[in-house]
Amino acid sequence: MGNCILKTDDCDTTICLNPHQFDFHYPIGRSSFSKVWKVTQKNSKQVLALKEILKSRVVAQRHVNSTLNEKEMLSILRHPFMTNMHHAFQNHSHLYLTMDFKHGGDLRYQLLKHKFVEEEAKFIISCVIIGLEYVHSKQIIHRDLKPENLLFDEKGYAYLSDFGEAKIWAQENSNDVSGTPGYMAPEVLCQQNHSYPADWFAVGVILHEIITGSRPFPGKNLKEVKEKILESQVQLNVDTLSTSWSKACEDFVNQLIQTNPQNRLGFRGVDEIKNHPWLKDVEWDKVLKKEANPRFVPKRGNNFNREYVSKDWSDGIKPKCDFKQEMFAGYFYVEMPHSQNVDNSQSTNMRNKSSFVQPHIQSGSSSNQRARGKSSVRVDKNI
Numbered sequence: 001m002g003n004c005i006l007k008t009d010d011c012d013t014t015i016c017l018n019p020h021q022f023d024f025h026y027p028i029g030r031s032s033f034s035k036v037w038k039v040t041q042k043n044s045k046q047v048l049a050l051k052e053i054l055k056s057r058v059v060a061q062r063h064v065n066s067t068l069n070e071k072e073m074l075s076i077l078r079h080p081f082m083t084n085m086h087h088a089f090q091n092h093s094h095l096y097l098t099m100d101f102k103h104g105g106d107l108r109y110q111l112l113k114h115k116f117v118e119e120e121a122k123f124i125i126s127c128v129i130i131g132l133e134y135v136h137s138k139q140i141i142h143r144d145l146k147p148e149n150l151l152f153d154e155k156g157y158a159y160l161s162d163f164g165e166a167k168i169w170a171q172e173n174s175n176d177v178s179g180t181p182g183y184m185a186p187e188v189l190c191q192q193n194h195s196y197p198a199d200w201f202a203v204g205v206i207l208h209e210i211i212t213g214s215r216p217f218p219g220k221n222l223k224e225v226k227e228k229i230l231e232s233q234v235q236l237n238v239d240t241l242s243t244s245w246s247k248a249c250e251d252f253v254n255q256l257i258q259t260n261p262q263n264r265l266g267f268r269g270v271d272e273i274k275n276h277p278w279l280k281d282v283e284w285d286k287v288l289k290k291e292a293n294p295r296f297v298p299k300r301g302n303n304f305n306r307e308y309v310s311k312d313w314s315d316g317i318k319p320k321c322d323f324k325q326e327m328f329a330g331y332f333y334v335e336m337p338h339s340q341n342v343d344n345s346q347s348t349n350m351r352n353k354s355s356f357v358q359p360h361i362q363s364g365s366s367s368n369q370r371a372r373g374k375s376s377v378r379v380d381k382n383i
Contacts, residue, residue: 049101118249123156144165157294179202183215186229
């Protein structure tokens with residue numbers, strides 16, 4: 001049974017979906033409550049990525065809100081530089097989400113296989129900037145940018161993925177601590193109001209990791225990362241590296257990883273980033289139209305860790321089976337023909353970043369706020 005979990009007679013068979021309408025090839029990703037498969041839709045022959053989410057594990061790990069949120073965010077967003085949603089449906093045991101399939105794997109996998117040079121990194125970051133410019137134009141903050149959530153196609157273009165922690169910007173959001181330690185902006189870690197600059201901080205961390213192989217603020221857990229951030233302002237020095245990177249690149253990274261968001265590149269808007277000297281030779285329109293030549297092209301074949309993604313869960317988490325199906329009500333989406341035309345516009349009519357006043361990060365700023373709200377912090381095994 002597919003999406004018709006209450007009354008099958010009320011279901012339109014043209015839109016009622018179930019997993020049997022897809023040919024499952026092999027897993028390409030996994031999380032603590034889901035597996036992602038390469039599939040082919042039988043009727044259309046379209047190759048897609050299908051996320052198979054086990055309801056009982058989602059409930060047990062208290063990830064219901066982020067799981068439902070991802071579907072809601074993807075129903076709002078559609079762009080050439082993100083993994084767009086095609087279907088969402090469910091049965092009694094699982095939620096299913098189909099998205100664009102990308103052949104090139106994620107940046108985390110490629111970082112383990114390939115040593116990137118400056119021009120390759122610049123092209124990847126350019127794709128990310130274009131994707132984020134669109135997401136921010138919809139007043140949405142991604143909030144979980146990291147190498148695992150940047151996917152490559154077979155040509156080498158990079159795409160934003162995983163919108164489970166994304167949220168529409170709200171002026172008062174200090175209670176909302178979401179993301180992955182090591183990539184979370186200081187203002188998020190310290191439970192202060194935050195906005196789009198939090199995503200630009202993560203871009204700086206990712207580029208720092210591409211260049212050096214490590215994050216600027218490392219730590220084994222959230223507490224250690226926070227202590228490192230509050231300790232001092234880290235500065236990248238390319239002169240200490242064994243590989244050649246320009247001073248313009250160094251400056252770009254250092255401006256993005258500023259702990260005070262008001263000093264961070266991008267605080268006053270995306271044009272501040274796109275006009276930085278390091279990106280002066282980027283032909284933005286060509287990249288957006290995919291008429292540019294990516295500097296890095298993934299190897300042909302399967303760009304996935306087959307051994308890892310094929311493993312069964314052995315984390316000791318006991319699935320919670322006494323949940324109410326009503327908590328997943330409304331988990332349904334079918335791509336309409338007109339929605340296949342992705343939004344190529346790059347609207348600059350975003351909220352004025354200069355009106356977003358962020359207090360300077362203080363070491364004790366969150367001590368009285370720790371109990372507020374509900375946090376959604378992802379564990380990153382690579383920290």
